[in-house]
Amino acid sequence: MATLADDLDRRPRPRRNWWKIALVTVPAIVIAGSAIGYLSNSGFSNGWYVPLEKPSIQPPGWAFGVVWTTLYTFMGIALALILALPRSPQRRLALTLFAVQLALNFAWSPVFFGAGYIDWAFLLILGMDVLVTATIIAFWPLNRVAALLLVPYLAWLCLATVLNHETGKLNPGADHAPLGITGG
Template sequence: MNAIASPGQLRSSLLRWALVTVPAVLLLGLLPGRVWTADSVWFANLIKPDIFPPPMWFGIVWTTIFLIIGFALALVCSAWGARGRNAAIIVFTIQFVANMAWSPVFFGQHQITGGLILIAVLDVLVIATIVLFWRVRKFAAVLMLPYLAWILFATVLNYEFLRLNPDADGARVSGAVQRMEI
């Protein structure tokens, strides 16, 4: 069977991939933010940069971005036989793991510097993903651009948190209450 796939078969392949990648990226992407949240004494005590948006926007933007990049991944995954497909999927996976690691580093370990280093690496990995996606499916690369813009903004935000709160970097807040008798 040496026939090229029909347009219907190609659409069906994309749909099947999207049914897997979109929910997977959304659920896995949002998970770290549910476990390691900004609802902590440590984060509440940080001086917030002037560019810090209202907290409600983070959930809205991240949900939208994860849906979009999940579809971008489906476009690449459904490009069977495309040169560079496997490399694009591997680099996407690596950048996605780096993305998921940021919340535990920043919010969990209170490592503002560590978060900044990790997000700078993420910036490079997302650019590499866009380049590789471009070679497989140009539209998939274009879909990754809002993600790049958001993480570049997040990089600046992370830097501003470090600049404004150098003493909070790596600070341990136990949350324990000290009881004193009078």
């Protein structure tokens, strides 16, 4: 019967120091995510968003900046851990899934806050939920720490998915391009 030590011995070994890569990936993801949020006027300074009725489980406004900075930091570290591994088909798949979910993540704020498209943003966040789950699964055999660093992100996305849906439901007529999904 294989032991945990045997399992760890079969894992790919990093080909270089992951923390050197993280010196690039962490600031890049934090800065890009923050810039996109700022440029799309996300949050409680947005004139379209402020008057909307919020779900009762909505965290306070200050929590979003703290949480997203932390999550983007975790994402940057997770990415660095995977980038440090030798090239392989599994690594390529994991990086592709990560890149696609990150693209959807960066698209969400402009769609929701910038355009006021509640239903379209809901479809984006559902896609993120699926892709982040797939990314965690793809990261797991490569580096379990990298996979586990994405779990809080998935948990927050689940909350954000509910908030997105409930915002549409509580604010009929607020969606600038309704698809009839959230009721907005």
